[in-house]
Amino acid sequence: MSPTFKEEQLSYPASWEDEYRKTGFVKEWRLKFPKQFQDHKGSTQLGTLDLFPQYALMFLLRINERAKSITWYKLADSSKDPKGKEKIRKRWRKMRDLMGDKNFEKLQAELRTQGFSTFKGEPDLFCWDPIGRWFFAEAKGKDKLTQSQLDWFQVCHDVLGDLSDIRVYHLVPDS
16 A cells, blocks of 8 residues: 655745755745744755755745644654754644644654654654644655655554645746
8 A cells, every 4th residue: 555645736936946055045934934934044055955845845835825834853753862852842742732642642653663763754844724734744846755755654644544644745946
């Protein structure tokens, strides 16, 4: 059985790519949503678009669907390393609030059982709309889904059934 997910295409202004390559962020994102993008410098390597699709998707979902999101939530992380752990716990609290403790714990436990760790295979974003409906979102630029992502999607679907909502967004510059 193959994992269940929805695919969509989203367009963005081509000028965003140049700005991101030069600065590591897009000014428009920070101006419209300063709290969401205050800590996001973007790529640590200027001149690349390595994290661009993820941050562009955060912005486009906020504009188009009024969906808020978190990234780097490391759902399967079981390390004892205290570095950044409080940020992760805060993100997990938000996920628990929206998914429910039982669903969160079942998914987390099964991901760990299946050998996932930190953010291996994890979708880029955990999102929720204004009325609290949640979903996972994966941003794709020129890259394709990996086997570990497909495996993560499958575990999510197996554990949560119809509650699993995974969306893959293919981001393309407008012409």
